[in-house]
Amino acid sequence: xxxxxxxxxxxxxxxxxxxxxxxxxxxxxxxxxxxxxxxxxxxxxxxxxxxxxxxxxxxxxxxxxxxxxxxxxxxxxxxxxxxxxxxxxxxxxxxxxxxxxxxxxxxxxxxxxxxxxxxxxxxxxxxxxxxxxxxxxxxxxxxxxxxxxxxxxxxxxxxxxxxxxxxxxxxxxxxxxxxxxxxxxxxxxxxxxxxxxxxxxxxxxxxxxxxxxxxxxxxxxxxxxxxxxxxxxxxxxxxxxxxxxxxxxxxxxxxxxxxxxxxxxxxxxxxxxxxxxxxxxxxxxxxxxxxxxxxxxxxxxxxxxxxxxxxxxxxxxxxxxxxxxxxxxxxxxxxxxxxx
Numbered sequence: 001x002x003x004x005x006x007x008x009x010x011x012x013x014x015x016x017x018x019x020x021x022x023x024x025x026x027x028x029x030x031x032x033x034x035x036x037x038x039x040x041x042x043x044x045x046x047x048x049x050x051x052x053x054x055x056x057x058x059x060x061x062x063x064x065x066x067x068x069x070x071x072x073x074x075x076x077x078x079x080x081x082x083x084x085x086x087x088x089x090x091x092x093x094x095x096x097x098x099x100x101x102x103x104x105x106x107x108x109x110x111x112x113x114x115x116x117x118x119x120x121x122x123x124x125x126x127x128x129x130x131x132x133x134x135x136x137x138x139x140x141x142x143x144x145x146x147x148x149x150x151x152x153x154x155x156x157x158x159x160x161x162x163x164x165x166x167x168x169x170x171x172x173x174x175x176x177x178x179x180x181x182x183x184x185x186x187x188x189x190x191x192x193x194x195x196x197x198x199x200x201x202x203x204x205x206x207x208x209x210x211x212x213x214x215x216x217x218x219x220x221x222x223x224x225x226x227x228x229x230x231x232x233x234x235x236x237x238x239x240x241x242x243x244x245x246x247x248x249x250x251x252x253x254x255x256x257x258x259x260x261x262x263x264x265x266x267x268x269x270x271x272x273x274x275x276x277x278x279x280x281x282x283x284x285x286x287x288x289x290x291x292x293x294x295x296x297x298x299x300x301x302x303x304x305x306x307x308x309x310x311x312x313x314x315x316x317x318x319x320x321x322x323x324x325x326x327x328x329x330x331x332x333x334x335x336x337x338x339x340x
Contacts, residue, residue, distance in 0.1 A: 004120035004320055005056035009047040012059070012321050023071035023125045030065035030083065030126060034144035035119050036309075037320075037336040038062055038177065039266055042328050044114045045321075053115050059320070060120030060338075061087045061113040064134060064143035074128045083131035084146035084296055085119065087112045092129060103155070103290035120317065122340060132296045135304040141337050143300070145177070145309035149335060150299035151291030152263055153181040156239065158189075159295065160286045161261040165190030167236035170226055170253050172246055174211060175202040175333040178263065180310040182239045183209045188307050191237075194229060196222050196246075198330065205333050209310065223249035234258055244268030254283055261286040310334030 003017045023029045040061050067081040077083065089112065090097050090105035097105050112118040134143045156178075157163045169186050173179040174195030186193045187210040195211040197203050203214040213229055215222045226235060234255030240246065243265030250260055251273060260283065265271075277283070291299075303309070312334040315323050323336040 001122040002317065003058045003117075003122075004060070004317055006044060006059050007056045010045055010321075012045070013056070014317065015056070017121070020123055020125045023069050023074075025072040026074060026127055026129070027071040027125045028067050028074060028077050028083075028128045028131060029069040029123060030085070030131075031068050031123050032063050032065040032119055032121065032340050033082075034140040034340065035060045035063040035338045036144040036149060036177070037323050037327055037338065038148045039264065039327065040111070040114055040148070042324050045324050046328075053110075057113075058117035058119075058121055059113045060118035061111060062144060062146070062148040063087075063119035064140055064146065065119075067131075068123070070128070071125075077128055077131065077133075082134040082140075082143065084134055084143050084300065085126060086130040086132070086293060086296065087118075087147050088290060089116060090130075092127070100292055100294055102293055120320065120338070130293075132293060132300060135300055138300060138303045140339065141311055141314060142303050142309050144337050145181075145311075145335050146296050146299050146303075147291060149177045149309055150181050150185075150302070151295040152288070153178050153185055154295040154299050154302075155291040156261045156263055156288045157182060157185055157237070158298075159292070160288045161237045161239075161259045163189065163191055163237050166192075168192040168194065168230060169237040169239055170222075170235045170250070171195045171211070171239045172242045172250070173197070173266075174206040174209075174214070175330070176241070177309070177335045178241060179239070180206075180209060180334045183211050184307050184310070185302070186239075187211075188302065194226060194235065202333055205310075217246075221249065222246070223252040226253040230255070237261065240264075242267050244271045247271035247273070251277060251283065251285075254281065257282050257284075259284045259286060261288050263288045312336055314339055
């Protein structure tokens with residue numbers, strides 16, 4: 001069968017590898033149907049692994065597939081079922097996992113496609129507990145955006161930032177996968193959305209998604225525009241994932257008692273903050289990583305009722321590197337999805 005392997009920095013190769021053995025106890029075997037590209041795929045491709053790993057490694061962090069076989073002790077799935085996959089190899093027995101907070105697993109063995117072999121292969125065995133059933137009416141393309149794209153956003157906006165109807169949220173990089181999903185999810189609960197984008201084409205698309213106000217950050221300082229739009233009050237929530245380039249402005253955009261939630265740092269990992277502003281304005285800065293399995297179920301429920309991921313392009317496995325190059329240079333609005 002095929003497997004797309006990273007063999008060196010920015011070096012990808014489709015290799016012929018043996019098919020997996022029959023699934024073991026608690027496992028299912030999946031035929032991968034679609035896989036979504038994310039910035040973590042770009043980081044791995046660049047060689048930016050934050051833990052020791054061995055090459056070659058099969059890439060791919062976010063995917064969906066069809067169950068083709070089940071191992072012993074699997075009661076929840078049967079051949080033919082469609083599932084979305086969780087991308088971290090968590091232990092299932094630590095306190096966090098038992099409480100349903102797999103993204104805080106104390107013994108996580110790594111992120112698939114980044115530290116350990118990922119989803120870019122025709123078939124693989126995976127623990128059944130790391131699979132979530134895909135509802136009828138949700139396409140493979142959309143289901144492939146469940147764990148990282150929608151799940152991350154669901155966890156950020158609602159578990160952590162506690163966004164509510166009537167509040168205002170600033171969404172950075174509204175043309176990205178999580179940015180576009182944040183616009184959709186925030187509007188779905190009745191929030192006012194201010195989005196930042198890089199150009200007019202993305203501004204038009206963000207407006208079409210439902211953003212109430214769109215700021216082209218290359219043409220004006222977003223924090224100044226936010227203050228004007230909110231009559232100097234600021235926003236209730238900032239949805240951050242850009243990092244150093246926007247962090248100070250994001251804090252300035254918050255109202256008293258506002259919440260900043262961040263899941264990424266694509267522009268750099270170090271940022272200075274004004275501590276006086278932090279405590280005097282009683283701001284809350286919240287880190288958010290990945291999602292809970294329950295967030296995947298919540299995300300798929302939203303897809304089933306019509307809140308769907310924004311798909312930029314669907315490509316074959318052979319064009320994976322081209323997709324990463326487009327993602328790295330931000331020539332994309334929404335998600336690039338690989339189909340098998």
